Amino acid sequence: MIHAAVKLSKSVISLSRTSSVAATSSQPLRFLHDGTNGPSSNPVAVQMINYALSHARSQKSDESYAQGMLILEQCLSTQSSESEGQFAQNSIGTVLLAMSNLLYERGRFEEAIEKLHGVQGLTRSSLGVRVAATETLVGLYLQLGQDDTSSVLADKCLEFLHKDDLRSNGGSKESLIARAKAVKGLVELVTGNLESAESFFHGVQDTEARNGTAVLSYGEFLHATQQFSLAKELYQNIIEGVPKNEDFSDMNTLAICNMASDEVLLAATFALGQLESHMGNFGAAEEILTKALTKTEEYFGSSHPKVGVVLTCIALMYRNKARQERSSSLLIQEGLYRRAIEFLKAPPLESKETKLDRGDILALARVGYAEVLCVQQNRKTEGEKMKTWAEAVWSNRRMSLTDVLDISEPSSKVPVIDARISRVL
Secondary structure, X not given: OHHHHHHHHHHHHHHHHHHHHHHHOOOOOOOEOOOOOOOOEOHHHHHXXXXXXXXXXXXXXXXXXXXXXXXXXXXXHOOOOOOOOHHHHHHHHHHHHHHHHXXXXXXXXXXXXXXXXXXXXXXXXXXXXXXXXXHHHHHHHHHOOOHHHHHHHHHXXXXXXXXXXXXXXXXHHHHHHHHHHHHHHHHHXXXXXXXXXXXXXXXXXXXXXXXXXXXHHHHHHHHHOOOHHHHHHHHHHHHHHOOOOOOOOOOOOOOOHHHOHHHXXXXXXXXXXXXXXXXXXHHHHHHHHHHHHHHHHHHHOOOOHHHHHHHHHHHHHHHHHHHHHOOOOHHHHHHHHHHHHHHOOOOOOOOOOOOOOOHHHHHHHHHHXXXXXXXXXXXXXXXXXXXXXXXXXXXXXXXXXXXXXXXOOOOOOOOOEEOOOOEEO
């Protein structure tokens, strides 16, 4: 580990020196702009960020991520912390965003959130940097079930956008406002306030919200309100049009953690699979959800909790298919539910804790599994116990577990699982 760290440190120093020389040569590096008349971020910092992220993900091990963080810490130490100019604060902000991204990918949410709050304190940084930080904070707090905190942060984001001079952001004004409104709309969706959510999505589809997360949230609203054709069009637009990699060189399209472009693409694919299932197109649903499962395993690892989220949805799809076709898929469902519950790290049924990570998804997996068990006389008692546990943990404000299981009824509400935040909308 020591030898690797020394070697890595030399590589970082070499990269920094090479970039610095290039920046002062007769062929200077092109500064990175955000639509203003001046440079927006240090190109050396962006190169080091890209190198750190690439190295951390090359092996996806604790050691490679630790080395990636070391690169970013060295990068941060080279930035001018005493300067209050936008250029310096943008550079510091992008490094902090990258650090929070790596911490999130290792499941260290509290540390990631700490870095993001640090970005919020850079009040002279570009609006795009601060919107990215706040949008991500809202997403992480929603994933952690802290909905009130998410709502307060979303309100603050809208507030500082209205106070700041958006003209300095050139053509990105509408995009930033759309993102801020859409993340507030997502909060309202999570809390079951569909009418309020709708007001925040007005105009989103007409805006160049290039990172896709605003459009995805709007698509999920349309999906939840059973405007299936429009929702499908938006999901497909995201899948076909959103770039597949982070871009730390553009201050106005920065997106990280569970709002990053890779997660948005995965979530859009996952949502499209759910939509096809809700429309009764089970062949298409199975194909798309299987693709979403493969992508999730590749991106997060084969036993990550988000794999459990996708498996739960696939099991529910088979359940609905069997009911509509009057067939049976109990063995398939049981296998999927068992794997999902394992990957979601479900506590024992004897546990009295009801505030759990991905609690609604866990409740869905266990109530679905309970249904499978209850049709078997010798396992009915276990099934009833599991159902009672699921009802105690379920916290969705718009739908009951009964609503979710009765989805095949014409008047039923439609549950939409957001893969970014692992919540039922």
